[in-house]
Amino acid sequence: xxxxxxxxxxxxxxxxxxxxxxxxxxxxxxxxxxxxxxxxxxxxxxxxxxxxxxxxxxxxxxxxxxxxxxxxxxxxxxxxxxxxxxxxxxxxxxxxxxxxxxxxxxxxxxxxxxxxxxxxxxxxxxxxxxxxxxxxxxxxxxxxxxxxxxxxxxxxxxxxxxxxxxxxxxxxxxxxxxxxxxxxxxxxxxxxxxxxxxxxxxxxxxxxxxxxxxxxxxxxxxxxxxxxxxxxxxxxxxxxxxxxxxxxxxxxxxxxxxxxxxxxxxxxxxxxxxxxxxxxxxxxxxxxxxxxxxxxxxxxxxxxxxxxxxxxxxxxxxxxxxxxxxxxxxxxxxxxxxxxxxxxxxxxxxxxxxxxx
Amino acid sequence: xxxxxxxxxxxxxxxxxxxxxxxxxxxxxxxxxxxxxxxxxxxxxxxxxxxxxxxxxxxxxxxxxxxxxxxxxxxxxxxxxxxxxxxxxxxxxxxxxxxxxxxxxxxxxxxxxxxxxxxxxxxxxxxxxxxxxxxxxxxxxxxxxxxxxxxxxxxxxxxxxxxxxxxxxxxxxxxxxxxxxxxxxxxxxxxxxxxxxxxxxxxxxxxxxxxxxxxxxxxxxxxxxxxxxxxxxxxxxxxxxxxxxxxxxxxxxxxxxxxxxxxxxxxxxxxxxxxxxxxxxxxxxxxxxxxxxxxxxxxxxxxxxxxxxxxxxxxxxxxxxxxxxxxxxxxxxxxxxxxxxxxxxxxxxxxxxxxxxxxxxxxxxxxxxxxxxxxxxxxxxxxxxxxxxxxxxxxxxxxxxxxxxxxxxxxxxxxxxxxxxxxxxxxxxxxxxxxxxxxxxxxxxxxxxxxxxxxxxxxxxxxxxxxxxxxxxxxxxxxxxxxxxxxxxxxxxxxxxxxxxxxxxxxxxxxxxxxxxxxxxxxxxxxxxxx
Numbered sequence: 001x002x003x004x005x006x007x008x009x010x011x012x013x014x015x016x017x018x019x020x021x022x023x024x025x026x027x028x029x030x031x032x033x034x035x036x037x038x039x040x041x042x043x044x045x046x047x048x049x050x051x052x053x054x055x056x057x058x059x060x061x062x063x064x065x066x067x068x069x070x071x072x073x074x075x076x077x078x079x080x081x082x083x084x085x086x087x088x089x090x091x092x093x094x095x096x097x098x099x100x101x102x103x104x105x106x107x108x109x110x111x112x113x114x115x116x117x118x119x120x121x122x123x124x125x126x127x128x129x130x131x132x133x134x135x136x137x138x139x140x141x142x143x144x145x146x147x148x149x150x151x152x153x154x155x156x157x158x159x160x161x162x163x164x165x166x167x168x169x170x171x172x173x174x175x176x177x178x179x180x181x182x183x184x185x186x187x188x189x190x191x192x193x194x195x196x197x198x199x200x201x202x203x204x205x206x207x208x209x210x211x212x213x214x215x216x217x218x219x220x221x222x223x224x225x226x227x228x229x230x231x232x233x234x235x236x237x238x239x240x241x242x243x244x245x246x247x248x249x250x251x252x253x254x255x256x257x258x259x260x261x262x263x264x265x266x267x268x269x270x271x272x273x274x275x276x277x278x279x280x281x282x283x284x285x286x287x288x289x290x291x292x293x294x295x296x297x298x299x300x301x302x303x304x305x306x307x308x309x310x311x312x313x314x315x316x317x318x319x320x321x322x323x324x325x326x327x328x329x330x331x332x333x334x335x336x337x338x339x340x341x342x343x344x345x346x347x348x349x350x351x352x353x354x355x356x357x
Numbered sequence: 358x359x360x361x362x363x364x365x366x367x368x369x370x371x372x373x374x375x376x377x378x379x380x381x382x383x384x385x386x387x388x389x390x391x392x393x394x395x396x397x398x399x400x401x402x403x404x405x406x407x408x409x410x411x412x413x414x415x416x417x418x419x420x421x422x423x424x425x426x427x428x429x430x431x432x433x434x435x436x437x438x439x440x441x442x443x444x445x446x447x448x449x450x451x452x453x454x455x456x457x458x459x460x461x462x463x464x465x466x467x468x469x470x471x472x473x474x475x476x477x478x479x480x481x482x483x484x485x486x487x488x489x490x491x492x493x494x495x496x497x498x499x500x501x502x503x504x505x506x507x508x509x510x511x512x513x514x515x516x517x518x519x520x521x522x523x524x525x526x527x528x529x530x531x532x533x534x535x536x537x538x539x540x541x542x543x544x545x546x547x548x549x550x551x552x553x554x555x556x557x558x559x560x561x562x563x564x565x566x567x568x569x570x571x572x573x574x575x576x577x578x579x580x581x582x583x584x585x586x587x588x589x590x591x592x593x594x595x596x597x598x599x600x601x602x603x604x605x606x607x608x609x610x611x612x613x614x615x616x617x618x619x620x621x622x623x624x625x626x627x628x629x630x631x632x633x634x635x636x637x638x639x640x641x642x643x644x645x646x647x648x649x650x651x652x653x654x655x656x657x658x659x660x661x662x663x664x665x666x667x668x669x670x671x672x673x674x675x676x677x678x679x680x681x682x683x684x685x686x687x688x689x690x691x692x693x694x695x696x697x698x699x700x701x702x703x704x705x706x707x708x709x710x711x712x713x714x715x716x717x718x719x720x721x722x723x724x725x726x727x728x729x730x731x732x733x734x735x736x737x738x739x740x741x742x743x744x745x746x747x748x749x750x751x752x753x754x755x756x757x758x759x760x761x762x763x764x765x766x767x768x769x770x771x772x773x774x775x776x777x778x779x780x781x782x783x784x785x786x787x788x789x790x791x792x793x794x795x796x797x798x799x800x801x802x803x804x805x806x807x808x809x810x811x812x813x814x815x816x817x818x819x820x821x822x823x824x825x826x827x828x829x830x831x832x833x834x835x836x837x838x839x840x841x842x843x844x845x846x847x848x849x850x851x852x853x854x855x856x857x858x859x860x861x862x863x864x865x866x867x868x869x870x871x872x873x874x875x876x877x878x879x880x881x882x883x884x885x886x887x888x
Binding site for chain 2: 045051052071072073074075076078079080082083085086087088090091092106177178179181184212213214215216217218219220239242246247248250251344345348349351352357
């Protein structure tokens with residue numbers, strides 16, 4: 001095992017030799033710099049669509065605990081999928097990490113993830129938050145919530161996502177583009193729960209209440225609400241928390257003007273999604289990929305991650321960061337997350353039809 | 358193919374020297390064409406492959422995208438061309454306060470990627486309000502206008518600088534005012550330069566994803582990603598990409614033809630300082646204000662804002678590795694792209710079908726979004742892997758594929774300056790050397806290269822800056838643990854951490870600053886007798 005790994009890692013780094021032979025002097029030095037990966041140490045390769053500094057901390061802790069270094073290639077999920085597809089059996093990826101179950105489902109649907117199960121995974125991840133066959137497993141949770149300007153809206157006016165379609169909020173709603181996977185999953189879960197007609201009406205109703213055409217990020221929507229451009233916005237929960245502790249005074253002031261509501265607490269519950277990971281179908285180091293996956297859902301990793309990234313731990317037993325805990329417990333929508341992937345095509349088509357670009 | 362037929366464009370240029378290697382040149386041109394065209398051809402080929410779940414969404418996306426892209430080209434692109442041409446005219450041929458300073462500062466916005474400008478302007482606040490309200494369609498048009506005018510400025514300035522003083526002085530002697538000389542003599546003579554720079558700016562707009570997406574616009578480029586990301590249909594994305602590529606090829610062909618028919622005589626070849634107009638006081642200050650506005654909006658204001666954010670967050674020290682990676686990658690990529698661009702420029706000067714083909718191949722790469730060319734490169738890699746030629750995308754192969762993608766994507770941006778340099782080669786000097794018994798290689802090394810060297814340097818610098826700013830191909834094709842500044846900026850920005858994204862964005866600009874200043878001073882010195 002040890003021997004094979006050393007050879008593998010050497011084979012994946014043939015560049016200085018290759019380029020020097022061709023006489024690309026500058027390329028050669030670039031390659032020397034690129035060949036920074038360990039050639040003696042054990043390692044595992046991760047394709048990641050998450051770019052958080054917190055993840056690097058997590059990987060460093062994994063290396064500390066196991067002696068296995070984590071080599072990361074961060075890029076966006078759709079591009080990683082195309083790379084995995086083109087690489088086929090020759091891929092160097094062992095574990096694939098992505099935010100949003102929809103993205104993980106697409107990788108599974110393209111046969112790029114291997115089904116894996118283990119006692120540690122089953123015990124660590126609630127059933128709803130992983131693929132039934134084990135192609136992907138969640139390791140953090142996020143909620144899609146409603147942000148409102150405190151001086152314009154009372155929280156009970158937005159107790160439900162349905163309220164965003166009411167005449168009360170005509171010209172007062174902002175949301176980001178529906179190209180974004182968070183919005184696709186939000187509508188996909190509605191289609192799963194209430195059917196396509198209901199989802200169409202909701203999307204068309206929200207679209208009719210837009211203060212402006214969708215543009216910018218979730219953070220931009222929150223800032224638009226704080227600046228008075230609109231009264232309510234749809235966003236993921238952690239952006240407001242992050243703005244509240246920003247180094248930038250203007251962001252802190254914006255955060256102070258808005259409040260957040262976990263919608264539909266009297267009904268179906270708030271839409272929650274995961275970041276998760278799956279073992280690559282053609283992983284060269286599948287045991288180590290599984291080892292890293294199990295680490296990600298372990299108590300140690302969950303405790304380490306909780307205060308770093310404003311996301312909810314994957315299990316309720318693990319205590320969330322104080323700012324998160326202060327928001328109180330909330331009821332989650334009970335939808336199996338693989339439905340978010342299956343329904344994404346329908347969701348995209350509905351957004352297109354109602355003109356929510 | 359009539360290899361030795363002199364080019365219509367420049368009957369006195371180059372034919373004697375390069376004829377020694379017409380076979381070699383032809384071989385190289387063919388190779389360059391293939392290298393540039395392969396990813397684009399793969400995209401078109403994959404798009405033509407039938408697929409079961411074709412949707413009606415594609416037609417709507419294509420239509421709306423085409424309208425959006427055209428509208429942005431007309432507004433943002435039109436403004437960029439006007440700003441660039443007027444600024445170049447002012448600093449080349451008029452006297453006004455701050456002219457020397459503006460001469461080089463006007464190039465600065467070139468170092469800032471459009472998506473960085475878009476983020477900077479959207480986030481900018483002053484006393485709770487945005488100092489420049491930038492949003493929606495007009496926001497994108499604004500960002501393109503102030504971010505892309507330097508492409509036109511550089512080309513137009515080179516064109517004005519190489520103009521014959523005689524034509525301009527003759528016009529003055531005949532009583533024409535500064536404005537008349539601009540409209541009736543200077544502008545028509547500089548038209549090829551302005552058209553070439555304008556074409557680059559328009560292709561940048563067609564290929565831009567970051568800014569258009571940020572402002573929530575439907576363009577061909579965002580439609581491609583909407584098909585790919587939201588509708589999970591890479592195939593539909595490739596079809597829209599193919600439409601974009603074919604449209605770009607169509608416009609490039611028209612532009613070449615329009616230019617090919619016009620002949621521009623060089624006039625006197627005895628260089629003298631260009632006459633400079635003394636504007637009336639109001640016009641002088643207006644000229645200063647105009648240039649100041651361009652520099653301030655395109656560079657000083659957004660970069661000052663980024664610098665403020667970077668200082669607030671204080672993560673500049675973490676950027677040594679990405680900085681080194683960026684510079685090395687851009688350096689290696691620029692050299693390879695320069696080689697390609699030189700071959701394409703030389704082949705295009707010779708004319709013929711191959712020359713045209715190589716130009717179009719290079720142009721197609723430049724007009725397509727980087728992610729699409731990268732998808733094409735991935736597809737070519739996929740074919741090669743299935744055929745058993747290569748293994749996995751390890752570090753070596755990944756970097757090779759990345760450098761190739763850079764070359765295919767950006768060669769077109771390097772062609773124009775080289776073409777301008779090649780036009781300076783004189784048949785007479787070459788013939789004299791030949792009469793004196795100088796060999797082909799001696800002539801190449803002692804005469805042609807020294808004359809063309811400044812253009813080659815200019816081309817390499819432009820390519821370096823382009824690659825420095827490149828994001829999507831780098832994102833998808835790089836090896837493990839190999840981040841560049843653009844990748845870092847993207848990673849933070851996509852996570853909506855604009856504060857953290859400020860430092861790498863700023864560093865992209867800093868890394869591009871030195872080459873841009875060299876470039877700018879090179880143009881100023883390009884005219885013999887220039888002050």
